[in-house]
Amino acid sequence: GQNIDQPTEMTATEGAIVQINCTYQTSGFNGLFWYQQHAGEAPTFLSYNVLDGLEEKGRFSSFLSRSKGYSYLLLKELQMKDSASYLCAVKDSGAGSYQLTFGKGTKLSVIP
């Protein structure tokens, strides 16, 4: 089975740093993705981790620890446009193909 857990909501101030955590227990593991979804829009890809460690991409970084079943997304220099839902998704394998299973998402509100 699959279980992906992340906080439901977070609030942070413009210009600050925020860390969104994700823990997972899945039957297989072939990588972890972070997606951003603005209200009423499709999810868009932010980052991918398959090995332990930190991946940095501009203001966004993502960390993975496979032994702990844990990842986080770090957003620096927060901007108002970063207000969105952030979805953690794990790729596992079943029936010979791969599928993405999403966590429930973390709604981030950035305030002035």
Added chain:
Amino acid sequence: DTEVTQTPKHLVMGMTNKKSLKCEQHMGHRAMYWYKQKAKKPPELMFVYSYEKLSINESVPSRFSPECPNSSLLNLHLHALQPEDSALYLCASSLQGVGNTEAFFGQGTRLTVV
């Protein structure tokens, strides 16, 4: 072209209607997905097609019937839906295999069943 195109963008249908949702991509992706998303919830996987064959059906009711006529197209046929089926239906595609096979999502079809 890194787009996944879904049509229609909005659909209102009665419980006795038959309609189809369409999804198209030209990125050479051989994995295509249908997700259902209710308001304030994450996307829930419905179906996965791998090389045009249905590989995963997440116990979806038979009133939803997927079809993959070729490697670029994915359809979702709807029949005798219930009001609780009203949701955003997202199509996605990705490369198959290991590695960074990020899924590209379409903008979705917002379905209302009346």
